[in-house]
Amino acid sequence: MSSIAQKKGFGATIWDFMTTVDHKKIAILYLISGGFFFLVGGIEAMLIRIQLAKAGNDFLSAGLYNEIITMHGTTMIFLASMPLLLAFMNAIMPLQIGARDVAFPFLNSLGFWLFFFGGIFLNLSWFMGGAPDAGWTNYASLALASEGHGIDFYTLGLTISGFGTLIAGINFLVTIINMRAPGMTYMRMPLFTWTTFVASALILLAFPPLTVGLFFMIFDRLFNSSFFVVEMGGNTIIWEHLFWIFGHPEVYILILPAFGIFSEIFAIFSRKRLFGYTALVFATILIGFYGFMVWAHHMFTVGLGPTANAVFALATMIIAVPTGIKIFNWLLTIWGGSISFTVPMIYAVAFIPSFVAGGVTGVMQAIAPLDYQLHDSYFIVAHFHYVIVGGVVLGILAGTHLYWPKMFGTMLSEKLGKWTFWFFFIGFHLTFFIQHFLGLMGMPRRVYTFGADQGWDLFNAISSAGAVFMAIGVIILLVNVVMTTIKNERVGNDPWGDGRTLEWAIPSPPPFYNFAQTPLVRGLDTFWIEKMDGNKKGMIFAEPLGDIHMPNNSIIPFVISLGMFIASFGALYFLDGDKPWALAVLIIGLLITFGSMLVRSLKDDLGFYITKEELLEDAKGGKTDGH
């Protein structure tokens, strides 16, 4: 393998992506598959809004509606939002800390393929006897009563993709702990790296309870155990606890990286150092910490008793404090800055009021007695869409525009970007603002239709109209992506002109070894410091030019994940009785997985070296788009 860029055929490109261990290519894989699942989840959302557009609609049957809301929630959280954020973490975080790759490139690839096959497995349920239909929270009493194999697709699919996410989390943590460039102390790390760090820590500690809960559910449904079966002494509340011990930190796993992206945007496009960097860092850590102590606020109406409810209500309200600190820091970063309203900046500015609205309703629901009123109503739906769409999705869209040039070397159209923004933003508020009132008027969530005499027609119609606006916005974004890719106008290192952190000091896209020489970091906003000092190279170097050690590509992560994918079908049909091949499939799948793991551990894979001469050649020829 050499660093010399070559023209490759389509098949070779596919093979390259299947075997890649390069964090930038894995980021692209996450972006594409996350984007794909985002569209799938979006279509499901549109179907929901069509069904609810008028009273007594029969566009969807009640059962199908249940499947669609379940898959909409599950897809959007696990298969769209998280992978899209993982895409940016992969693409940008190693560059921000001056690393050549993540700590475990092989595991990075494994994490992606596990997520991918888990997502595919989950979505295959549509074609193999029906999707899960117990809501994205999959409460045990509902889930155990659900017929068919929908729930099993949910549990097995999420188990596989959960392993992938856990691996990604550990990988990012080790990368940040151990692979920072010389001089990059913790308190000089860009905010996006910090939020990646804390979100990864939450992944590390929040995914095990989910995995265990999912295993209980698998055993209960497929192997006749009785964790949640009340007649056998089980307890369905245990599932709710395990799900939310994971589920609440999950919300912060999603929102913190979005906060990180916005922090970068505010600093770049206000041309100012972040106001209160230290406070932002500690607020991030505090949010992560409190995130583990509030899960039962999802369960106020379960009947935990006044003491437990009071404790969790208070803990929940406390989280508003660090979040508020962040909001003020961002506002003060903009204050007095030399602002340029690019597309990412517009998203960031729009994010603040939208997210605050979601936060305020969140504090309302933290008041346990009030939550008894709001629980399971459209008020809740409005709240979490304000947080997730107004926070996370706006962050992802902003990040897409901000980092597109760094990932692909060409800028998305600003003009089309603004069209996307306005359609999406107006559509978002149109869809969800009104749902607060629907909730207060008594409309319960997860109902597939409502009567004409209930007085909810108009508001639901408005909400559905808003969804159309959002869809148009997304379509414009797709057009934007296609047109940008066709035009392919190459950009330089710092396309926004005001980049502050290390990723903007190297070519777009970066060479596959990222940094020919490891940079030396002299302070917060490294690249900005060097720019202000008139350093034309954009950084100073911590080492002389020398050979670089790089990992080899490998197909093994793909095969390991494929084995788990196959084994899942075996587990799924294990107890069906009429499918004697199920056990064989289970065993074959596990053999593939463990066999390829064994191959990996027995075969030495020591990587290869890029020689100094090749690096010099690369720098001269400007052939920087990898190998």
Add this chain to the structure above:
Amino acid sequence: MAHDTHIHVRTQSEFEYAKKKRADEMKGHLATFAIMIFLTLIAFTMVAAGFSTYLIVPIILLMAGIQVILQLYYFMHLSGKGHGMVAFFLFCGIFVAFITVLALVTIVWW
């Protein structure tokens, strides 16, 4: 990284010193092991002797805790150099573990 391993050949006295230090450490490990066996014996004996439940439970839990601390700090060298960050994460894990157990032994049957 091509150049992150520097081979340092120690002088004879440096080598003897390091070897001696490791041997001393190993003696410490043996003592730790003896304590662990002792704690286990007490725990089993207390249960076999049939003391009051309210006396036994806190004491055997405490002894389990001590054993785990011995394992972590002596056998697994948690206090060693370069363990700061991993110790922090382990304690975060223990914290989450603690509240999980606390919740499931208290509020699931209320």
Add this chain to the structure above:
Amino acid sequence: MDINQKYTPQSWPDHPETATMEGKNKFIGFWLLLAAETVTFATLFATYLALKDKGPSGMEFSAAGLFELPLVFAMTMILLTSSLTSVYAMYHMKNHNFKAMQAWLGITVLLGATFLGLEIYEFNHYLHLGFGFTNSAFSSAFYVLVGTHGAHVLFGLSWFIALMLRNAKRGLNMYNAPKFYLASLYWHFIDVVWVFIFTVVYLMGVIG
């Protein structure tokens, strides 16, 4: 890092497990995994405690009636001792004494296998009494908690054996030293979990 680099006890570093970038990455990553495992087992323990002695009405099994301490005591002693033997193995790893390390790892594996054999015997015994996996919420929680630990023992044994066989001919180097070290950390962690299992499941089970 050169895999063919030969070392003598004199040139072998004090902390071979963290002497290279790769080794240090593995070291940190593995400890983080142990933090996640801590939460995993805590969840299993929590569920076990919530479902202890819970079953269909008229269930004949209870922790107090079922568990027998002599076997558990033997298993505990064996696993604790195997923890010490793996410490000996790491002592010799740091002394760059490959043969002694392999020998102590061999003893560790034998002890671990004995432990696993006794656990299988125990489970088999319960099954004969009619206390199967699907018997009750209590049995499900018990088998999944103790069984997950058993699966960890099995994985740890396979890991040790694979490392010993793979490196039998080439001895210690900077590439495999971190792997041996991490496998022994894993083994200690298994012991840590067992300390809680014998305390919380068996001892606290027997006293009711």
